[in-house]
Amino acid sequence: MCLTSTISEEPLDASAPALSVRDVTKTFQTPEGGQISALDSVSLDIADGSFMVLLGPSGCGKTTLLRCIAGLESPDSGRIDLRGQRIDNMPVWRRRVNTVFQSYALFPHMTVAQNIAFGLQMDKVPGDIIKRKVGESLDMVHLSGLGSRKPSQLSGGQQQRVALARALAKEPEVLLLDEPLSALDLKLRRGMQSELKRLQRETSITFVLVTHDQDEAMAMGDQVAVFNDGRIVQVGEPREVYLRPCSRFVADFIGEANVLTGALDTYGLVIESVGFVPRDRLMPDTQAALGQVHVAVRPENVSLQLDPVGSAKIIDVSYVGGDMRVEAVAAASGTAVNAAVSIVSRVPSQGVQPPRIGDRVSVSFAEGSLTVVAD
Amino acid sequence: MKAPWSATARQRRQAGQGSWWSGLPGVVYLIALVFLPLVIIFVYSFLSRAKLGVGVKWQFSLTPYTELLFSESLSGGRSFDPTYLQIIANSFWYAIITSVVCLVLSIPIALWLATRAPERRTALVFAVTIPFWTSLLIRTYSFIIILNDNGPINGLLKGIGIIDEPIAMLYTPFATVVGLVYTFLPFMILPIYASAERFDFRLAEAAYDLGAAKWTVLRRIVLPSIRPGIIAGMVLVFIPALGSYLAPELLGGGKTSMIANVIAAQFGASRNWPFGAALSVLLLVITLLVLVIFAVVAKRASRAAGRGGWEALI
Numbered sequence: 017m018c019l020t021s022t023i024s025e026e027p028l029d030a031s032a033p034a035l036s037v038r039d040v041t042k043t044f045q046t047p048e049g050g051q052i053s054a055l056d057s058v059s060l061d062i063a064d065g066s067f068m069v070l071l072g073p074s075g076c077g078k079t080t081l082l083r084c085i086a087g088l089e090s091p092d093s094g095r096i097d098l099r100g101q102r103i104d105n106m107p108v109w110r111r112r113v114n115t116v117f118q119s120y121a122l123f124p125h126m127t128v129a130q131n132i133a134f135g136l137q138m139d140k141v142p143g144d145i146i147k148r149k150v151g152e153s154l155d156m157v158h159l160s161g162l163g164s165r166k167p168s169q170l171s172g173g174q175q176q177r178v179a180l181a182r183a184l185a186k187e188p189e190v191l192l193l194d195e196p197l198s199a200l201d202l203k204l205r206r207g208m209q210s211e212l213k214r215l216q217r218e219t220s221i222t223f224v225l226v227t228h229d230q231d232e233a234m235a236m237g238d239q240v241a242v243f244n245d246g247r248i249v250q251v252g253e254p255r256e257v258y259l260r261p262c263s264r265f266v267a268d269f270i271g272e273a274n275v276l277t278g279a280l281d282t283y284g285l286v287i288e289s290v291g292f293v294p295r296d297r298l299m300p301d302t303q304a305a306l307g308q309v310h311v312a313v314r315p316e317n318v319s320l321q322l323d324p325v326g327s328a329k330i331i332d333v334s335y336v337g338g339d340m341r342v343e344a345v346a347a348a349s350g351t352a353v354n355a356a357v358s359i360v361s362r363v364p365s366q367g368v369q370p371p372r373i374g375d376r377v378s379v380s381f382a383e384g385s386l387t388v389v390a391d
Numbered sequence: 392m393k394a395p396w397s398a399t400a401r402q403r404r405q406a407g408q409g410s411w412w413s414g415l416p417g418v419v420y421l422i423a424l425v426f427l428p429l430v431i432i433f434v435y436s437f438l439s440r441a442k443l444g445v446g447v448k449w450q451f452s453l454t455p456y457t458e459l460l461f462s463e464s465l466s467g468g469r470s471f472d473p474t475y476l477q478i479i480a481n482s483f484w485y486a487i488i489t490s491v492v493c494l495v496l497s498i499p500i501a502l503w504l505a506t507r508a509p510e511r512r513t514a515l516v517f518a519v520t521i522p523f524w525t526s527l528l529i530r531t532y533s534f535i536i537i538l539n540d541n542g543p544i545n546g547l548l549k550g551i552g553i554i555d556e557p558i559a560m561l562y563t564p565f566a567t568v569v570g571l572v573y574t575f576l577p578f579m580i581l582p583i584y585a586s587a588e589r590f591d592f593r594l595a596e597a598a599y600d601l602g603a604a605k606w607t608v609l610r611r612i613v614l615p616s617i618r619p620g621i622i623a624g625m626v627l628v629f630i631p632a633l634g635s636y637l638a639p640e641l642l643g644g645g646k647t648s649m650i651a652n653v654i655a656a657q658f659g660a661s662r663n664w665p666f667g668a669a670l671s672v673l674l675l676v677i678t679l680l681v682l683v684i685f686a687v688v689a690k691r692a693s694r695a696a697g698r699g700g701w702e703a704l705i
C-alpha cells in the first residue's frame with residue numbers, strides 16, 4: 017500500500033489492530049536551537065499477532081516511534097491505541113508493552129534470573145510463579161542453567177537472549193525490538209533472525225522490530241513499514257514492497273533497482289535512451305496518468321541480448337553469489353553522453369555465455385515487471 | 392592485531408611494574424608527615440605529665456589510659472567516670488547525624504548534576520567546590536553571623552511575623568550539626584556524583600519499561616549502581632566528622648564538645664599532653680575500627696549487589 021497524507025481518514029479495519037498509531041508527530045530541539053522533525057504525522061496499524069518490521073535508514077525516526085509507543089518519549093501530537101485503549105498519555109510502567117533495547121540495558125548488579133524476575137516482581141506476581149516463569153523464559157531462549165550468571169559473564173549473543181527473555185516473560189501485548197541484532201556478527205544474526213521468527217510464532221505476541229537492514233526486514237517481517245525522514249513511505253508485505261516500490265526511495269533502499277524515466281502512452285512506454293517498451297511489461301494494474309513517469313524494475317527482470325545494433329553497451333560484469341550482475345549503459349544514438357542511462361541486469365550465471373565489456377546489447381524487460389514510482 | 396607500542400604502553404601501566412625509586416617521594420612523605428607524628432603521639436601517650444603541664448616527663452605511665460575511664464579523687468581512690476565515654480558517644484552521634492543528613496541531601500543533588508547536559512555539568516561540579524576556595528575557619532565564623540540572635544535567619548523570621556523572640560540557634564547542638572553538614576557536604580556530593588555520572592540512565596528507562604515506578608527505579612536500579620560513591624562519601628564524611636574541631640568549638644560554643652575539642656584542651660588549657668596523646672590514639676583506633684566496619688559492610692553489600700568497584704575507592 018502506497019501511503020499518502022490521507023491515511024488517517026481511512027476507515028479502520030473491522031478487527032481492531034493490536035496497535036494503532038495515528039498522526040504521531042515528534043519534534044526535537046537541537047542544542048544549536050534548530051528543530052528536528054523525528055516523526056512527521058506517522059500513522060500505522062499493526063495487526064494482532066503479526067511481525068511488523070520498521071525499516072529505514074539511520075536517523076529516520078524509527079527509534080523515536082518505538083520510544084513513543086513504549087512511553088519513554090511523549091509525542092507532540094497524535095494518538096496511540098493499544099487494543100483499542102488509548103495509551104499515549106499513560107505512564108510507561110502501566111503500558112502492556114515491553115522493549116528489547118538496542119544496548120540490551122541488562123541490570124549489571126543483578127543475575128540473569130534476577131533481571132528476568134524484575135519485571136514480574138513489578139507486576140506483583142507471587143514468588144513461586146516468578147520462579148517457574150524465569151525458568152521457562154530461560155528455556156525458551158536456550159539459556160537454561162545460566163540463571164545465576166551476571167550479565168557481564170555472558171557473550172553479546174547471550175545478553176541479547178536475556179534481554180529478550182526479560183521482555184517476553186512479562187507477556188506483553190506488543191514487544192518492541194530496537195535493532196536487536198545489529199550488534200551481533202553476521203552468522204549469529206542469521207540464527208537469531210529465525211529464532212525471533214520462531215519465538216513470535218510460538219508466543220503469538222505482536223512483534224515490532226526496527227532495523228536499517230533491508231535483508232533482515234525482508235527475511236523477518238509479515239509486514240514491512242518503510243521509513244524515510246520521519247515519515248512512513250510504504251507499508252506492505254515484503255514481497256509486495258520489493259516488487260512494487262511506491263517511490264524511487266523505496267526502490268533504491270530495498271534491494272537493487274533500475275529507476276528509469278520515460279513517457280507513458282496508451283500503447284506503452286518510451287524510455288529515454290532505451291526505446292519503446294510495450295504496455296504489457298508494466299505491472300498489470302498500473303494506473304498512472306499518461307505523460308512523463310518514473311518506472312522501477314528489478315535487475316532480475318532485465319535481460320540484455322547481444323545485438324550489434326543494440327542501444328546499450330556493457331561496462332561491467334561481476335559475480336554475486338550464483339548470479340552474474342551485468343551493468344550496461346544505454347545511450348540512444350544522437351543523444352548527448354550525459355543522457356546515458358545505466359541499466360543493471362542480474363541472471364543466474366550457470367550455462368550462460370558471459371558477455372564481455374564493450375559488447376553491444378539490446379535491453380528488454382520481463383512481462384509485468386515495471387512499476388511506476390513517485391520521484 | 393595491536394600495534395606493538397600499544398602493548399608495551401599497557402604493560403608499563405600495570406600494577407607492580409614501575410621502578411621502585413619512583414615511589415620514593417611518596418615514601419619520604421609518608422614517613423616524615425604521617426608515620427613520625429603518629430609515633431610521637433603513641434610514645435607520649437605512655438609518658439607522665441610534666442611539672443608545668445607543657446611537654447611530657449620521660450617516665451613510663453599508664454595513667455593517661457586509666458584517666459579515660461576512671462577519675463582519681465583527691466584522696467587517691469579511683470572511681471569510674473563516664474565523662475570521656477560520653478564525649479566519644481557524643482562525637483559518634485554528631486558524625487552519624489552529619490553523614491546521614493549529607494547523604495540524604497547529596498543523592499538528589501548528585502543525580503540532578505549527573506543528568507544535566509555535559510557542558511553545564513562541568514560548571515555545576517565546579518560550583519560544588521567553591522567553598523574550598525576560602526578557609527574553613529572563615530566559613531565557620533560566617534555561620535556565627537548567620538545563626539546568631541540578630542542574624543539574617545532570625546531577622547527574616549521576625550520580619551514576616553513568624554516569631555517575636557529570636558530563636559536561639561547559635562551555641563546549640565543544632566548549630567554544630569549545621570556547621571558540620573555545611574563543611575562536609577561537598578565530600579559526599581562529589582564521590583556520589585562520580586558514580587552517578589557513570590550510571591547508564593538507559594537502565595532506568597529499561598526498569599520503567601519493565602513496569603517499575605519512580606521509587607522502585609531509584610531503590611532497585613539507581614542506588615545499587617551508585618553504591619560505590621555512597622560508601623566512599625560516607626567514609627569521607629563520617630571519619631573527619633568524628634574528629635571535627637571547628638564547628639563544635641565555634642558554633643556549639645564548646646558546650647557540645649566532641650573528642651577533638653577535648654584533645655585540643657589537653658594540649659592547651661588543661662596542660663595534660665600525655666592524656667591528650669592517649670585520647671588521640673583512642674580516636675585513631677576508633678577511626679580504624681570504623682574503616683574496617685565500612686569495608687566489611689561494603690564488601691557484603693557489593694557481594695549482594697554483584698559489584699566490586701568500591702575497593703578502588705577506599
Ligand SMILES: Nc1ncnc2c1ncn2[C@@H]1O[C@H](COP(=O)(O)OP(=O)(O)O)[C@@H](O)[C@H]1O
Pocket residue numbers: 044045046052053054072073074075076077078079080081
Ligand atoms: N533526544 C533527542 N534529542 C534531539 N534529537 C533527537 C533525540 N532523539 C532523536 N533525535 C533525532 O531525531 C532523529 C530520529 O532519531 P531516531 O529515532 O533515533 O532515528 P533511527 O532510530 O531511525 O536511527 C535523528 O535525527 C536524531 O538525531
Ligand SMILES: [Mg+2]
Pocket residue numbers: 075078079080195
Ligand atoms: Mg535507532
